[in-house]
Amino acid sequence: MNVNAGTTAHAGGGSAVGLDQTELTPQYRADLRSHASREYQKFVCLNPVNDWSLLTWEEVGKPYEVKTVAQDRKAWEQEHGSAMDAHTAWTYFNRSFHEWFMKDVPAEIDRSKQNFFQGLKAFRMEEIREGLGEVVRLHLWNYVHRIQDGIWDPRGKRALFEGLDAAKPKILFLGAAEGYEAMQLAAMYPGAEVVLVDYDEYCRSTRFAEFPESYPFLGENPRTGGPQVYYKPDFNIEYVVSDIRRLPFGKEFDLVLSVGLLEHFPDEMKPEVVDWHRRFLKPGGYAILTTPRNQLRSRLFYRIMADVMNHTYRELMTVRQMGLYIYENGFDICRHGYIKVHNGVVAKVR
Template identity: 50%
Template sequence: MTSLSSSSRWSDADLGRTQVRGTHRVDLRPTGRDVFADARPIDFSRLSWREVGRPFRVENWSRDRRAWEAEHDESLPVPLAWRMFNRSFQSLFDTDPVRARVAALREAGLRLSALQVKAAYAALSEVARWTVWNQAHRVGDTVWDPRAKRSLFHGLDVKRPRILFLGAAEGYEAMLLSAMYPGGEVVLVDYDEYCVTGRFGAFPTDYPFLGADPATGAPRVWHRDEMDVSYLVSDIRDLDFGREFDIVVSIGLVEHFPDQYKPMAFDWHRRFLRPGGYAILTTPRVALRTKAFYRLFGDLMNFSYRELQNVAQLGLYAHENGFEVLRHGEIKSHNGIVCRAR
């Protein structure tokens, strides 16, 4: 564990170190084992939905969504739902969870002493949320999860790649790819303009990405201001790119589309790929702790359609929609696949 001060910039001298900071963890330790090479083999061409079952639907909707729909007497429009989600989710990243937990505990005590039971219960719910978020993101690093994602991204046959990130939010995974395969270009795409300043713009500029030195191949620390990153505010359907990207990536995107729209979502990944290019997709894993997370954080997370999947389901969707799955596996909270268009 490094003792680097919060105002210092990480450098190659810090390779192999990790540190828990006020709102997040940084981790420059090398990936221990290839969790994707260790995954059980799956022949997706032989799978059926009868074998793998259907994904789990998360339907405990946010209080804000329910209030909007009650006021307007219609379903919350998807673009608005996405904007509400981005602001709500980013509030977690912007907050020191330990301080927030202490404040919520103090509030719960005050409300209990005044016999305000309902308000005390609400404050105790805040205590639970900040406790879980602190462990999940800041301590356990299950949201960014750089070591496992480096394992997923390992071994791609690319040099100086052009990378397109669909539904990019803060753009974390594209920056991780850019560090691992340096010298190329990253294009982040999201149709919520807030993501440019409120998510990508709020991402800590001193956050270090473990990557490679393009001259020697040796490990090197990268920061986002050393990368060629641009942000495009656009509906994916309106993009006019051709087949020009070496990598098209989405993190937690396709699970937001019901089955009748999944062919469209997978086509987005194919449409912009160069021949032989890679599509990389992840979705939240179905598990008891994941279900519990979306239950506890429902008011902050559940604004639109969402599924929890297993890796067999994600891979079968990809195969049915024209992809060959090259690598598959599970990381802390997500399934991951690396594909090529067939």
Template identity: 55%
Template sequence: MDVYQKSQASHPYTEQDIGTTRLLPTYRMDLRPTHSKDVFYQANPISNWKDVSWDKIGRPYRVERWSKEKLRWEKEHDQQLPPQTSWEMFNRSFQNLFDADALATRQEAFGTLGKSLGTLKMHEALEAVEDIVQATVWNKIHRVEDAVWDPRGKRALFEGLDVKKPEVLFLGAADGYEAMQLMAMYPGGHAVLVDYDDYCRTNRFGEFPEAYPFLGEDPATGAPRVWYRDEMNIDFEVVDIRDLKYGKEFDVVVSIGLIEHFPDEYKPLALDMHRRFLKPGGYAIMTTPRAQLQSKIFYTLFADIMNFAYRELMDVKHLGLYAYENGFEILRHGRIKAHNGIIARAR
């Protein structure tokens, strides 16, 4: 394969495709502008966070239906599953959903169900039904609704930052999706992804689809442009975020679905990790899963795949109040498809 053919294969979309969306076997390509008739970022403004209190809003919802693999490990080892081991189990389990062709998985499960019912293997049949339900729901959430990556919602949340060629630090980076979206929107910068599971470096980020297009900006013209991961300046560090050696040198510190894994006694530490590495005037971007019925159903249905460690579902007021109480000024807050999101600065 010559260079041109390789480029065509890994960069299949161009500026001519802006405004379009397409369903692919394992994800949705979406280059539609953020400001369309179905904008997903909807702010619910709170003008004064001093007026928000835990007595008024209550506490986040705790997810407490655990993965069978977690329970089995704890029974075998007679101890609680360590946080890093739980994260490693989760990453491998969750990535399997991204890698699978949901429709093909569902079709295969239907075949298994038919054979199992024909031979009266009821346990096998029940497992096939569970696979059918999970594949159907995952297909709807990730491919049809695009609620996991949610490019338009994330772009709407990230827009308007006063940065040029930013230095970005992504804590608990997993597949690094949001850093790549930021690099497309604010081109010419540099991102450091941090995760203490090397599988995230080699597989979740390392095997992220080369052909996935990110809608961003052309720095030369200010016009919309399509970007790809191999055009971005990104490094990946495998380290516990508590052991990072950086100073206050980042324009943006971002975490996606991280804060909700810390019980209240550890949330000040988690939030300090965002403040510690920010330049004066830098932006902290944080999201957490929403406390909505769909999320509660998802984490129940996918318990064996998702629930290996402490997890909360929050309203945006919960996330904002945690940040406010721990020294942040909330600049923007709102809800996207599956997450709450805030943009904040250290006070």
């Protein structure tokens, strides 16, 4: 079902959001407004670096390492007497993160407030501490994800992804989770074939499977060149559960995408991670990478939301740090910049 103009209902029915409009649902914000609006431009900074060959690590510094660790990771490591392995860490993270994406946030805020005041009334200190922490986390999640729409940020992602020479592209998404950004790309470049890859089966069976089919992606009508709204069922998607290092593909993709992948590996592994994007690209194809920004708000978010987010090694970067990793490992930067909470780089093999 494609919609050329007009409206689309949100999950659970109710009112609808039309082109150039936004609507807040209990789980997320649906946003079909233009990223080119003057109001939104304050969130977008594109191409601040003129010459990547002139940058040095002494000038840009190294990324900020997030060292606050989730409690369930600490408990697992205490039980097993060893550091949590990467695969287990990702399974813990994916389940935790998806639970938050599925929350009816206003209802959960009301429930958490009631629990906090009940604990306060009975003067049960443990319940008071836990309740207060839950209230803070819910309000922060509500602001970052629903109000500001900083995690999905469709307008910012469209600003980063637009203008590519990619007709009916074949898209590979490495570490795809629910596959959001590949679906946004498929809306912008109609006729795309999408292959999502993650080595956690939960991402295919739950995170992707339960992504709301009523969520609207603003893209292009291939016949008219005008705006068109797409939904998850419109896209040609294959989901592969595999370690990236064992994928059977050759250099057959026009776009190779990763979102929040590079920052989970220390410096000695970053050349290999960058090479994963090169390995599957057709000549002339684009590698597209995003990472979380190193800013005070992001540091605060990962500290308060540690039990939800911090199961794996994680860094926060500036766009200059991110781009320099990519440039030094054999890519030329075509476009780069930052949006609300992410850096983005579009690159081609040098």
